Amino acid sequence: MTAILEVDKIAVSFDGFRALDNLTLTLEAGELRCVVGPNGAGKTTLMDVITGKTRPDSGSVRFDGREITRLPENEIVRRGIGRKFQRPTVFPGHTVFENLELTVSGSKNVFHKLFSRLAPAERRAIDNALDLIGLASHAHRLAGLLSHGQKQWLEIGMLLVQEPKLLLVDEPVAGMSQSEIEKTSDILASLAGRHTVVVVEHDMDFVRSIADKVTVLHEGRVLAEGSMSEVQADPRVMEVYLGA
Secondary structure (H helix, E strand, O other): OOEEEEEEEEEEEEOOEEEEEEEEEEEEOOOEEEEEOOOOOOHHHHHHHHOOOOOOOEEEEEEOOEEOOOOOHHHHHHOOEEEEOOOOOOOOOOEHHHHHHHHOOOOOOHHHHHOOOOOHHHHHHHHHHHHHHOOHHHOOOEHHHOOHHHHHHHHHHHHHOOOOOEEEEEOOOOOOOHHHHHHHHHHHHHHEOOEEEEEEOOOHHHHHHHOOEEEEEEOOEEEEEEOHHHHHOOHHHHHHHHOO
16 A cells, blocks of 8 residues: 555644644555544644644655645645534535535636536536535525535535545534434545545544454554554553553
């Protein structure tokens, strides 16, 4: 396997608080990795560093073989890293299709996108995303009328049409019903292989249902890493996170 993301000895401090402490992490192309840990473990800061929102005090980040540590956020997106935050940020006054149209790959401005003809490749990307997220029958429904879970799936679709190599997904099942959680599990599992996916999540049942490999963070460091059964059996993880 080829490493697509290499986080090497990243350190970040905020007003004397060490959010990340020489953290090192490697992701293989096509894998689905879950990142877990107690509040304050450094999960969000790690995502912020990878996407360029936060610049580290030291260390480096390489993506697809190239250094990205100090690139601006928009350039990191352009290179193929997409991020979905916990709260969906769809355009409620536009249809599901228009939301995907507004975010499909390309440099056209919003006005031009809504009133210009889609290229065949863009149309295919939108249709593929609609099928994958299960919203093809809702394509002409206003996004503001969707359920919470459907909005989360739409936002995943909005990332997919940008054709990222790496997707960072933050707490995707928070506030979902059990049936929505199960569908979200199917969606994310289907992405692995075609994309590299990192899921930050607190719901351990959900993590167990999708994760091939789990990274446990604690106090800004990697505490444990391995299969779900391996990290669950680690005494350090039991002590600081699982409460056993």
